[in-house]
Amino acid sequence: MKSNQITVEISDNRKEKPAFSSLQFGKTFTDHMFVMDYTEDQGWHHPRIVPYQPITLDPAATIFHYGQTVFEGLKAYLSENEEVFLFRPEENIKRLNRSCERLCIPQVDEEIALEALQKLVDIDREWIPNVEGMALYIRPFIISTEPNLDVTPSKSYTFMIILSPVGAFYKEGINPVKIAVEQEYVRAVRGGTGNAKTAGNYAGAMLAQKQSGKSGYSQVLWLDGKENKYIEEVGSMNVFFKINGEVVTPELSGSILEGITRKSVIELLKHWNVPVSERKISIDDIYDAYKNGQLEEAFGTGTAAVISPIGELFWKSEKLIINDGKTGELAKKIYDALTGIQTGKVEDPFGWRVTVQ
Amino acid sequence: MKSNQITVEISDNRKEKPAFSSLQFGKTFTDHMFVMDYTEDQGWHHPRIVPYQPITLDPAATIFHYGQTVFEGLKAYLSENEEVFLFRPEENIKRLNRSCERLCIPQVDEEIALEALQKLVDIDREWIPNVEGMALYIRPFIISTEPNLDVTPSKSYTFMIILSPVGAFYKEGINPVKIAVEQEYVRAVRGGTGNAKTAGNYAGAMLAQKQSGKSGYSQVLWLDGKENKYIEEVGSMNVFFKINGEVVTPELSGSILEGITRKSVIELLKHWNVPVSERKISIDDIYDAYKNGQLEEAFGTGTAAVISPIGELFWKSEKLIINDGKTGELAKKIYDALTGIQTGKVEDPFGWRVTVQ
Ligand SMILES: Cc1ncc(COP(=O)(O)O)c(C=O)c1O
Ligand SMILES: Cc1ncc(COP(=O)(O)O)c(C=O)c1O
Numbered sequence: 001m002k003s004n005q006i007t008v009e010i011s012d013n014r015k016e017k018p019a020f021s022s023l024q025f026g027k028t029f030t031d032h033m034f035v036m037d038y039t040e041d042q043g044w045h046h047p048r049i050v051p052y053q054p055i056t057l058d059p060a061a062t063i064f065h066y067g068q069t070v071f072e073g074l075k076a077y078l079s080e081n082e083e084v085f086l087f088r089p090e091e092n093i094k095r096l097n098r099s100c101e102r103l104c105i106p107q108v109d110e111e112i113a114l115e116a117l118q119k120l121v122d123i124d125r126e127w128i129p130n131v132e133g134m135a136l137y138i139r140p141f142i143i144s145t146e147p148n149l150d151v152t153p154s155k156s157y158t159f160m161i162i163l164s165p166v167g168a169f170y171k172e173g174i175n176p177v178k179i180a181v182e183q184e185y186v187r188a189v190r191g192g193t194g195n196a197k198t199a200g201n202y203a204g205a206m207l208a209q210k211q212s213g214k215s216g217y218s219q220v221l222w223l224d225g226k227e228n229k230y231i232e233e234v235g236s237m238n239v240f241f242k243i244n245g246e247v248v249t250p251e252l253s254g255s256i257l258e259g260i261t262r263k264s265v266i267e268l269l270k271h272w273n274v275p276v277s278e279r280k281i282s283i284d285d286i287y288d289a290y291k292n293g294q295l296e297e298a299f300g301t302g303t304a305a306v307i308s309p310i311g312e313l314f315w316k317s318e319k320l321i322i323n324d325g326k327t328g329e330l331a332k333k334i335y336d337a338l339t340g341i342q343t344g345k346v347e348d349p350f351g352w353r354v355t356v357q
Numbered sequence: 358m359k360s361n362q363i364t365v366e367i368s369d370n371r372k373e374k375p376a377f378s379s380l381q382f383g384k385t386f387t388d389h390m391f392v393m394d395y396t397e398d399q400g401w402h403h404p405r406i407v408p409y410q411p412i413t414l415d416p417a418a419t420i421f422h423y424g425q426t427v428f429e430g431l432k433a434y435l436s437e438n439e440e441v442f443l444f445r446p447e448e449n450i451k452r453l454n455r456s457c458e459r460l461c462i463p464q465v466d467e468e469i470a471l472e473a474l475q476k477l478v479d480i481d482r483e484w485i486p487n488v489e490g491m492a493l494y495i496r497p498f499i500i501s502t503e504p505n506l507d508v509t510p511s512k513s514y515t516f517m518i519i520l521s522p523v524g525a526f527y528k529e530g531i532n533p534v535k536i537a538v539e540q541e542y543v544r545a546v547r548g549g550t551g552n553a554k555t556a557g558n559y560a561g562a563m564l565a566q567k568q569s570g571k572s573g574y575s576q577v578l579w580l581d582g583k584e585n586k587y588i589e590e591v592g593s594m595n596v597f598f599k600i601n602g603e604v605v606t607p608e609l610s611g612s613i614l615e616g617i618t619r620k621s622v623i624e625l626l627k628h629w630n631v632p633v634s635e636r637k638i639s640i641d642d643i644y645d646a647y648k649n650g651q652l653e654e655a656f657g658t659g660t661a662a663v664i665s666p667i668g669e670l671f672w673k674s675e676k677l678i679i680n681d682g683k684t685g686e687l688a689k690k691i692y693d694a695l696t697g698i699q700t701g702k703v704e705d706p707f708g709w710r711v712t713v714q
Contacts, residue, residue, distance in 0.1 A: 024507070025506065025507045026417070026505055026506025026507045027504070027505055027506075027507070029416075029417060029504070033416060052416070053416075054413045054414060054415055054416070055413070055414055055415075055416050055421075056411045056412070056413045057411060057412055057414070058411055058412075059386075059390060059409070059410075059411070059412050059517055059519050060383070060386060060496075060519060060521070063420070063421065063556075064412075064420065064426065064498060064500050064556075065426075065428055065496070065498060065556060065559070066556050066559035066560050066563075067424045067426065067555075067556025067557045067559065067560040068560045068563065069421065069422075069424065069560070071422055102561075102564060103560055103561075103563070103564070104563045104564055104567055137506065139417075139422070139506060141421060141422060143421050147384070147386070148383055148384055149382065149383025149384075149494065149496060149521060150381070150382045150383045150384070151559050151562070151563070151566070151592070151593060152563070152566075153563055153567065160416055162416050162417060164417070164506060184548060185548045185549070186546050186547070186548030186549050187549075188549070189543050189546040189549070189582040189583075190543065190582075191541060191542045191543030191582065191585075192542070192543050192544075192545070192546070192549075192561055192582065193557070193560070193561040198424075198557070198560060198561075199420075199421075199422060199423050199424025199556070199557060199560075200424045200550070200555070200556060200557015200558065200560055200561060201557065202422070202423035202424065202508050203423050203424040203425045203426070203460055203550070203555060203556075203557055204459075204460075204549055204550040204555075204557060205508070206423075206425065206460070206461045206508070206509070206510055207459060207460070207461055209508070209509075210461055210510065225546040225547075225548065225549065225582055225583065226546075226582065226583050226584075227583075228548075235508070236508060
């Protein structure tokens, strides 16, 4: 496998770059992509960087019917002096492989995947917006390609990486969002696929999202599928609460995604000697803390927004206004620290930053 | 919409038909397929039958990332005097539309979908095996096609129908299977997508299937996701038990698929005045009935096998042998009645059979 050299075919038909200021998330793609194939007899083979181009598949390919697929999401950042950084990319590749296991997809070689990531970002580095808060979103994904309507793991797969320049999540800096606690729909349950980054989890979440959107909420806060009372996560973010000086986040229950931002926030807080714990948190705990005046902050964590303060939580028929609907001090401090490390503005005592050369 | 005429382009490159005796499920496809597109401004449009051919999509198409997709499965049968029959196809189209609702996919016009089904089967009718027990499997499906990495319903979709001649599910007639009760993994939970026919449910089920397969079990029996005690369904089948003269099947809990075979079996039993009820059934109820000698039969129901008797149920460390591991009398009677109606061998008092002309 390691002898597999990544070949490169440079596009001779470069696209025009959009005005970075008007970028919408995930709608613009760069000039190249990475592709690698899997077959039973050859394993993963033929890693290559080629011009960004359509995929052609048999209509019976299992991806279209049984959704055997996994993906990842991370970003490349441009520093003030034009260096390109990735943030803990090895964690994404490890998580990709854990997702593969759950979905019966053959795992990829971590070294090849990391090399592919770096090489591709390097080739398309001029697509990284040189604007504060913007970045190049990186989407590795694997799809099952065998034409077969039998419900059984595919015998062939394609691993791809595509890149998309993305705007600042907050147009005017970090800003609180309103979140509705979901009472009808469930994202995942222990024993299901909730801790894997796989398509079905996201398709299933759209209806609740759409309905809460109609009432003016940007995302839903999912409760656990068994008892509908323990807090899980938000859309594409893990969630943290600051209650009476202590920071708490739901423990990894098997049904929530192990966010890399979540992990980094926990490590950062420990480094700062801020009390932080991972445990079961019921929505009633949050409500009680709110009523007692102890719910000091709430925020989501994820690659897209890094830190997303929660200014309002809608639960049953009540609006819990947190920290006067403003960004909390701690949320802001974490945001500055993480984005500082990501873009090379501050020291990185943890060794999280990887330079693309 | 109804003015939308289905156009037909006949393939001038017909494939050679395989030896029907050696067919594996879902690996051989016919000469044509149906395609229809959806865009926000035109709605569903351009319905057409074209030669079977690959699909070309942008690598950022949401189907590859967020799995917004639904599908159906039914069969066309050839009668002894070469008539072609479908079994309750309108039920499949209705279920497709219910699945669409859950997955935020725009529903299709039932009349166009039914016309498409019939027209396509008619054009490829010589692909229906003229062998007892064989049929033409029909797979309608919808995929989301917009290139967009934002987790939001796609703005464009493609609806397709492909056809696959399939062998007899039981090479030597109806035969009991061994099923393991799943204790670790969960297929679906109330509030999730279990009652929709969507890819993610099947991807998530593969790992449990694979593991039970290693121990010699052909499928797993899923328990509910909340309490891990109520019986849900089996792989691609609903499940029935005959206990002390009464036939019971799990009620539609919101997390199991509303099988069309299930519905037909219930209607058939009522027609025969056999006591049948839909209710919550715990695995302990089944175990108790077994211990008391009252568990007379168990069988799965689904389009693929029609009726699949369960000869052994593995639960914790015990093997429950049902009806001496043989096909039960009632299972056989239902099987004969349903396949008789499907293939035109017996009267159809229910009006379930639809002739393709
Ligand atoms: C469901 C879900 N939870 C949490 C996260 C946050 O994970 P990370 O911090 O690794 O981006 C994401 C996004 O990746 C996600 O999709
Ligand atoms: C999960 C699941 N349950 C049950 C069934 C049985 O449904 P039907 O009788 O409509 O084929 C199927 C197959 O279609 C299925 O996929």
